Amino acid sequence: MGEREPLQEDAIIIEHLKIAFGPKEILKDITFTVKRGEVLVLMGLSGTGKSTTLRAIAGLLKPTSGRVLVNGQSIPDLAPAELETLRRRIGFCFQHGALFDSLTVGENVAFGLREHTKLPEEEIQRIVAEKLSIVDLEGMEHMYPSQLSGGMQKRASFARTIATDPDIVLYDEPTTGLDPIISRVINELILDLQRRLKATSLVITHDLKGAYLIADKILMLHQGLPVFLGTPQEFQTTTDPHVVQFREGEMEGPIRV
């Protein structure tokens, strides 16, 4: 993987981010910073722009206006080669797994290692087996994604994301659809990456319990605007009507369903 230059203190800086598809504004004005080693949890109703924010940080979407800085580099201004270099340090865990269906689970997990490292094959096999075993998919290397259940695919995708020990990891609903025990395992793994490698994580989740466990900060979005940014404790005690309604799962309130 070569020598990595040290990450800046502010791993992700978002300033006045706006993203619109034609006349439809998905993100209206988002500003936040994620410090190195921090876990920021993004919450909010479906369709409020959480995934869009993640995709803008990953460089998969170009912002209409505003700034997106990852490790001090402005994502929309990077040349394709520079973006590729930066992405070697970023992991993206897709909502529906996005496993390569023509490759086996083992080849999927080994993909990043084979592409970007010169590790010997035995070492790659060892890492693959290790990552698969921590998501409870031991011995599944030779299965194809289509032979796995949705939850298993998701776990395999998680293993692929963390296989290269990324510095910044973007998780799009990593625990949605998983049973509570595996969800806990995934949450612990997110924390483990943070402790062990000082990884910065951005996690979209609807699981409040999981969010309280892993988050250093929680950002809640509503209709493309931030309505709350604070610690999990503040999230649990705030009287902000948006947060209260979301937290308690009320039908009545400022959030119209």
Next chain:
Amino acid sequence: MIAFFEAIGRYVISILETIGGCVRLFIETLGFLVRGQWRPSLTIMQMSFLGVNSLMIVLMTTTFAGMVIALQLAHVAVQYGVGKMVGGSAALAMTRELGPMLTAIVVAGRAGSAITAEIGSMKVTEQIDALKMLAVSPTGYLVVPRLLAMLVMVPMLTLFSDISGLIGGSMVAFENAGIPYLVFWDSVRQWTLMSDLTLGLFKSMIFGIQVGIISCYQGLHAGRGAAGVGQATTSSVVISMVVIFITNFILSSIMFQVN
């Protein structure tokens, strides 16, 4: 009335966008090739999938095409007492036009549609984005091997179709018009030059590149869901065919000018 012109404008813009996008993709692909970044194992796999697996259907179509050409030519030629020309005429038709074109059309229908459907379904299931996030260029990983495979395999298939078309033609010429095999093949040898064959193969190489780029581009720009992939696959085959016909005319008029 304004809506009518708007619709025409949108259509023209979408065509120009597709052309521009394909050219850009081709240049990007060339960049990888120039830097020597081609993936041998993936390329060989694609050669087998796109080329070898298309052989049977290519042989079938072109054999029958050769047969029908000989059938039409043989009757007329025998009536006018120029039965000796049947082999040569059929050979010219096959090597210059029918071989390259029919092969390209069959490949567009069989392999081009498969490329678009595969890449398109990767697009809608976020696998293309996953490739990007794993810092691997979809162009380098998906397009380069497919384009190389097309570049090599379409001319090879064309060579086979030239031969199979003539074999079919010689059989029909013998059975229907009594033209002996020896006379047929002698005429093939007399009438055709090496350049007829090589220029035909050159054309098929161009068709291979076009079908490869168009089908990859359509896959990478597939819309949402299964419907998006279906639409992209249809467009890929339709656009490929139109482009093949137009290019064929242009190339033929440059290469085979009547002096």
